[in-house]
Amino acid sequence: MNERLARLRRALESLEVKDDRATLAAYGRDESGAGEFLPALVVFPRTSSEVQAVMRACSTHDVPVTPVGARSGKSGGALPVRGGVSLSLERLDRILEVRPADLIATVQPGVILETFQKAVEEVGLFYPPDPNSAAVCTLGGNVAENAGGPRALKYGVTRDYVLGLEWVLPSGELLKVGRRTLKGVAGYDLVGLFVGSEGTLGVATEITLKLLPRPPAVMTALLAYPSVVEAADAVSQVLMGGGLPRCLELLDDVAIAAVSGRGIDFPSGCGACLIVEVDGPSEEFALAELDRVSRLAASRGAALGPGIVAMDRDQRERLWAIRRLVSESLRAIKGFKFSEDVVVPRSRMAEAIARFKGVGHDLGLLVATYGHAGDGNLHTNVLYGGEHERPLVDRALEAIMRITVDLGGTITGEHGVGLTKRQFLSIEQQKAVIDWQRRLKVFVDPQVILNPGKMFPED
Numbered sequence: 001m002n003e004r005l006a007r008l009r010r011a012l013e014s015l016e017v018k019d020d021r022a023t024l025a026a027y028g029r030d031e032s033g034a035g036e037f038l039p040a041l042v043v044f045p046r047t048s049s050e051v052q053a054v055m056r057a058c059s060t061h062d063v064p065v066t067p068v069g070a071r072s073g074k075s076g077g078a079l080p081v082r083g084g085v086s087l088s089l090e091r092l093d094r095i096l097e098v099r100p101a102d103l104i105a106t107v108q109p110g111v112i113l114e115t116f117q118k119a120v121e122e123v124g125l126f127y128p129p130d131p132n133s134a135a136v137c138t139l140g141g142n143v144a145e146n147a148g149g150p151r152a153l154k155y156g157v158t159r160d161y162v163l164g165l166e167w168v169l170p171s172g173e174l175l176k177v178g179r180r181t182l183k184g185v186a187g188y189d190l191v192g193l194f195v196g197s198e199g200t201l202g203v204a205t206e207i208t209l210k211l212l213p214r215p216p217a218v219m220t221a222l223l224a225y226p227s228v229v230e231a232a233d234a235v236s237q238v239l240m241g242g243g244l245p246r247c248l249e250l251l252d253d254v255a256i257a258a259v260s261g262r263g264i265d266f267p268s269g270c271g272a273c274l275i276v277e278v279d280g281p282s283e284e285f286a287l288a289e290l291d292r293v294s295r296l297a298a299s300r301g302a303a304l305g306p307g308i309v310a311m312d313r314d315q316r317e318r319l320w321a322i323r324r325l326v327s328e329s330l331r332a333i334k335g336f337k338f339s340e341d342v343v344v345p346r347s348r349m350a351e352a353i354a355r356f357k358g359v360g361h362d363l364g365l366l367v368a369t370y371g372h373a374g375d376g377n378l379h380t381n382v383l384y385g386g387e388h389e390r391p392l393v394d395r396a397l398e399a400i401m402r403i404t405v406d407l408g409g410t411i412t413g414e415h416g417v418g419l420t421k422r423q424f425l426s427i428e429q430q431k432a433v434i435d436w437q438r439r440l441k442v443f444v445d446p447q448v449i450l451n452p453g454k455m456f457p458e459d
């Protein structure tokens with residue numbers, strides 16, 4: 001490997017390459033908590049042709065290469081588990097064009113999501129996918145993970161907005177797939193295949209995205225409940241009653257305790273809450289919609305009082321700040337956590353959360369659940385105090401995955417399989433389906449040099 005790396009390094013000498021200890025350590029970790037896996041080199045291309053050159057060189061010298069965005073991923077997708085090259089897309093960070101007349105934009109993959117959202121909002125447009133990591137994550141990472149977020153309930157996920165891609169294959173060949181129009185059905189849906197491929201089928205170097213007109217009015221409220229049973233039931237009442245808020249986020253008792261006193265006061269007796277957000281063409285419309293959804297959410301008399309309604313942008317921001325604090329506040333309780341993103345049918349949510357808590361109880365671990373309840377996407381977090389508890393944590397995670405599939409759900413709704421869930425894929429998918437996907441991977445990447453060790457269970 002050392003000899004191959006030395007030759008690779010010579011082949012890449014015209015590019016920005018780093019191999020100092022601090023850089024390697026930084027690129028050896030992400031937000032999954034899966035541990036440290038050091039690359040041998042980190043390469044920072046600035047153009048699509050430089051990305052092609054890196055892929056060609058890695059292919060020629062048979063060195064593994066792992067695409068990297070902002071390393072905010074929670075399934076370990078950007079970790080270079082077999083060493084080799086970390087291919088950072090950070091320097092490809094330009095918004096190439098925004099075309100209001102066509103409601104599309106074209107970007108490079110290293111653009112930070114929040115930067116892009118603000119840029120299109122300035123011209124009256126709207127890009128709905130909104131992972132809570134928007135301030136740091138890249139659009140390339142969003143495409144690779146098919147990221148979702150609170151607004152997915154009404155507006156869908158990243159895949160619903162990707163029209164076209166410039167895509168570099170492991171061989172270095174560059175494909176332009178998809179289109180720049182709203183509709184188009186020519187050929188196989190390669191955009192659909194590449195979005196969500198977790199950096200295992202190629203590298204996005206340009207992304208064409210669909211935009212919407214920006215909804216002029218948005219209103220947000222927090223509704224409190226005695227426990228998650230009532231809160232989960234309220235989600236079903238809203239959806240069955242014909243309500244379609246743009247967000248319906250849940251926090252359970254452990255999550256509420258973790259963020260209590262950090263910006264808002266939860267009503268007394270609050271054992272769970274929902275953050276509800278609606279939008280529409282006018283303030284009056286949004287207020288009426290919020291009122292309708294809140295009534296549906298309280299229809300069985302379970303809500304504790306009228307809730308907290310954000311009266312302006314600042315108050316809305318304070319409610320969402322609480323939601324964004326949940327992840328790090330939960331980690332602070334024990335020092336470590338694994339955050340899952342299972343999805344269950346919405347009618348089974350209360351049962352799922354109760355069974356997840358039961359798993360924690362049986363194993364002596366604290367389990368918290370929060371997340372995008374409107375689409376049944378639950379961030380179930382197993383909190384633990386250190387490596388000595390890992391065997392118990394692993395048992396808890398497997399039990400959570402089995403319960404999820406047993407309830408008719410899926411093991412990941414937005415974080416991807418990556419490294420941390422690869423051993424669970426066979427709980428959900430039949431062997432023939434996994435084998436077929438492996439064949440597809442080998443067809444695209446015969447040397448298996450692109451992001452190896454991800455997605456599929458170890459043989």
Ligand SMILES: Cc1cc2nc3c(=O)[nH]c(=O)nc-3n(C[C@H](O)[C@H](O)[C@H](O)COP(=O)(O)OP(=O)(O)OC[C@H]3O[C@@H](n4cnc5c(N)ncnc54)[C@H](O)[C@@H]3O)c2cc1C
Nearest residue numbers: 069070071072073077131132138140141144148199204414
């Ligand atoms: C606090 C917090 C909140 C979060 N909330 C959400 C949420 O609400 N919804 C959600 O979906 N996720 C969420 N995430 C997870 C994460 O932010 C997303 O998965 C995000 O899309 C990852 O983007 P990234 O730029 O950090 O990618 P990275 O973590 O660097 O990489 C992720 C994967 O994408 C691949 N990749 C990166 N760039 C490219 C490219 N250009 N071409 C091909 N492959 C590429 C990598 O190989 C890797 O497999 C959250 C994370 C944190 C820390």
